Amino acid sequence: MEEITKKIQDEARKLLTEGRVRAVVGYRRGWSSEVATPCFVTTEGGTDRLLYDASCRHNLAKYLVGREGLFKFAPTEEEENLPVAIVARPETQRTLVAMIKEKRFVRSDLIVLAINDGSQAGLEPDMEVGRIEADNKGREELQAKIEALDAMEPSERWEFWKEELSKCIRCYACRQVCPFCYCERCIADENQPQWIKKAPTTLSNVSWNIVRAYHLTGRCTECGECERACPMDIPLSLLNTKLAMSVEDAFGYRAGIDAEALPPMFEFREDDNDEFIL
Amino acid sequence: MEGMNNVSDETGTATKGAQVTEGKQWEPNIVAFLCRWCSYAGADLAGGSRIKYPPNVRIIRLPCSARIDPKLVWRALEQGADGVLVSGCHPGDCHYTSGNMYARRRMQMFYELLTFLGVEPGRIQMSWVSASEGQKWAQVVSSVTEDVRKLGPAKFV
Numbered sequence: 001m002e003e004i005t006k007k008i009q010d011e012a013r014k015l016l017t018e019g020r021v022r023a024v025v026g027y028r029r030g031w032s033s034e035v036a037t038p039c040f041v042t043t044e045g046g047t048d049r050l051l052y053d054a055s056c057r058h059n060l061a062k063y064l065v066g067r068e069g070l071f072k073f074a075p076t077e078e079e080e081n082l083p084v085a086i087v088a089r090p091e092t093q094r095t096l097v098a099m100i101k102e103k104r105f106v107r108s109d110l111i112v113l114a115i116n117d118g119s120q121a122g123l124e125p126d127m128e129v130g131r132i133e134a135d136n137k138g139r140e141e142l143q144a145k146i147e148a149l150d151a152m153e154p155s156e157r158w159e160f161w162k163e164e165l166s167k168c169i170r171c172y173a174c175r176q177v178c179p180f181c182y183c184e185r186c187i188a189d190e191n192q193p194q195w196i197k198k199a200p201t202t203l204s205n206v207s208w209n210i211v212r213a214y215h216l217t218g219r220c221t222e223c224g225e226c227e228r229a230c231p232m233d234i235p236l237s238l239l240n241t242k243l244a245m246s247v248e249d250a251f252g253y254r255a256g257i258d259a260e261a262l263p264p265m266f267e268f269r270e271d272d273n274d275e276f277i278l
Numbered sequence: 279m280e281g282m283n284n285v286s287d288e289t290g291t292a293t294k295g296a297q298v299t300e301g302k303q304w305e306p307n308i309v310a311f312l313c314r315w316c317s318y319a320g321a322d323l324a325g326g327s328r329i330k331y332p333p334n335v336r337i338i339r340l341p342c343s344a345r346i347d348p349k350l351v352w353r354a355l356e357q358g359a360d361g362v363l364v365s366g367c368h369p370g371d372c373h374y375t376s377g378n379m380y381a382r383r384r385m386q387m388f389y390e391l392l393t394f395l396g397v398e399p400g401r402i403q404m405s406w407v408s409a410s411e412g413q414k415w416a417q418v419v420s421s422v423t424e425d426v427r428k429l430g431p432a433k434f435v
Contacts, residue, residue, distance in 0.1 A: 146394075149394065150394070154393070154396045154397065154398045154399075155396065156396070157394065157395065157396035158395065158396025158397070158434075159396070160396070161395050161396055162396075187349075195349055195353065203356060203434060206356075206395070206434070207352060207353075207356060210348075210349075210352055210391065210392075210395070211349060213391060214348055214387070214388060214391055217387045217391075218387075239391070239394070239395075242390070242391070242394050243387065243390065243391060246387060246390040246391075247387065250383075250386060250387070251383075264383065265380075265383060265384065265387070268376060268379035268380055268382070268383055269379075270369065270370075270379070272379065272382055272383060272386075273382075273386060274369070274382070276386065276389065276404065277382070277404045277405060277406055278403060278404065278405035278406075278418050278421065278422075
């Protein structure tokens with residue numbers, strides 16, 4: 001881990017000194033020694049703050065898009081045309097691929113400092129700053145849980161989700177932290193018409209979570225940020241991974257793996273599954 | 279607070295949308311979202327031809343099956359519908375060339391999500407009905423009504 005930290009600092013220093021980037025997005029120490037927090041380095045002197053360790057799990061792609069993101073829609077000043085360097089864990093790399101497909105920015109806007117674990121991403125990193133162990137256990141555990149839920153009766157599943165989603169306090173942390181929730185105006189904030197009621201009743205919590213999960217169909221790269229951000233410990237990854245698995249089964253698509261393939265909800269095939277239709 | 283969305287009595291039978299009065303047998307309340315070019319015309323033909331089909335379905339006309347946002351489907355269930363039927367043109371017949379093909383993918387993934395959350399699979403159904411298929415529309419409504427009747431009233435509170 002220390003070598004990775006050193007490599008990131010060296011590369012960041014080099015990029016900033018040479019004036020090749022306008023900012024480096026990485027991690028720094030947070031409020032305690034076990035917590036990392038995102039950081040944006042724009043001067044050579046700030047590069048000492050950059051670090052990488054096991055607590056660095058954030059999906060930094062979030063900080064590139066949206067109203068406060070580093071990429072505004074129409075860059076005006078000259079400096080804004082310089083690329084941004086980003087420390088990218090494997091799931092962040094997949095997120096970047098999916099975002100490029102959604103035309104949030106182009107590949108040349110980025111310098112990717114990749115931390116790889118051997119998994120596939122549809123992106124050629126500019127440089128590899130480190131290698132970490134692949135975390136396959138996490139997804140396998142999720143899949144086992146999903147299979148257990150699938151084997152239940154629908155009413156039992158409903159009870160399970162009612163229990164879980166009734167905890168939701170509608171803080172929208174899941175939305176704020178999700179790199180793919182970059183709408184200028186979220187449907188959950190709309191009043192007229194009010195599709196999702198504001199009061200955190202169980203039913204309106206279900207509505208919110210349906211909208212959140214469904215908007216990520218074929219887009220979610222399963223970084224797990226929503227679940228980590230959730231203060232009520234709702235297993236949101238179950239919903240996201242279930243949909244990602246369904247998309248893979250039905251359309252053979254996994255978000256962020258292939259830079260060329262269109263996202264599944266953006267296209268169709270004549271011979272799509274027709275079995276469920278009367 | 280919970281009861282605000284879906285007024286239900288102790289047996290869970292009287293939902294806001296179903297308007298069931300006491301003493302009467304429960305009847306499924308189904309909301310159908312139809313595309314205006316094929317399915318709506320098909321339902322119109324069924325009516326014009328005096329084909330008999332169950333009166334449990336409330337039809338909402340939309341420009342195309344691709345206009346049927348999944349949140350409309352969930353909203354219907356949330357408001358007390360016992361079932362939802364989504365219907366559009368046959369593949370290749372869409373007035374807008376390919377709207378129904380997008381709708382098919384959307385609904386397929388939406389089924390997966392709702393089923394995973396615990397909504398019984400038969401509550402939401404999709405069909406292709408063309409403007410000349412009045413008979414098929416009657417059959418579709420009958421079969422969906424029967425499926426929902428077997429599942430019983432929806433209890434999403």
